[in-house]
Amino acid sequence: MYLLQRLEDDPEVQLIEVAKEEEAIGIAAGAYFAGERHLLLMQNHGFLAAINGIVSLAQLYSVPLCMLIALRGHWGEPYPWHTKGGIVTEEVLRALKIPFEYARDPAKVGQQIREAYTFAQSSLSPVALLLTRDLMED
């Protein structure tokens, strides 16, 4: 089952779907100012499209962001169009000084998300959990 479908069906989650990922950085900042928790879900190409918002809103104003980033274009990727973005994602995260971890084990990903959220809040910084192909259902 798709994660988005599960989020839509969860009464404890308000799912806000955007036209482009950078909007979600602003919406998450608004939710943060409002005192609410947030998780951002995007693909790594969406992360690349959202960089100005991450740098010039979240980092500039010390707003925590907990980003779950589906990592395409990495080991095992069959589609050529994902590969260029996939190859540069880790280097871009490092250049932006965004702490990140890889999530590879479905049994551990829940704990990793909680830890990512905690670290975003304590560091007042964007953090990223890279969701690898190992987590994907067939």
Place this chain on the structure above:
Amino acid sequence: MERSKCLEAIYPELHDKLVVTIMGACAQELYNLGHRENFFYLQHAMGLASSIGLGLALHRPEEKVVVLDGDGSVLMNLGTLATLARYRPKNMVHIIFDNGSLLSTGGFASHTTSGITDLAAIARGAGIEHVATATNPLQFGEAVLGAFERDDLSVIVAQVRAVGPDKYGMDLHLPENAFRFRRHIAQRKQLAVSHEQ
């Protein structure tokens, strides 16, 4: 019509609302009228003021959220109008000052110059029901008061001259603005809860 005069006219109405402005001239003109703890100035990240407004409005439905935007910023994030239409926060007023210019980044012409691109039409096309345009102070005042009273998402496109303040500068660091804005919202929430009890 000048944006600074528009801001001056609505300033007394802003004290009980949450206000998000875009960068540069708009932020400075509001600040010059007197900073308040319920003002957040987005001094960069062009295009995201309305997204911040949406995040605030959806999570603080008891507050009225006012976004002071500009044509250059909206043009950088046109998708926001569709997202606003889809989630339709009833407590949000999105004011777009259209000066046809990227004034704060050098004064270059934007796509709305000479009426080439019609932001009000784009907002309507995105699916926003209450869209008003204002070309003079009377129209602007009526549109804003109507939007403040309306229990629905409103967009106002105000045509203003491409002029800004003579001097720039705020005695307010950017993270300080964010920290204080967030704390102020939490205090208002607490106050609202204690009033209910």
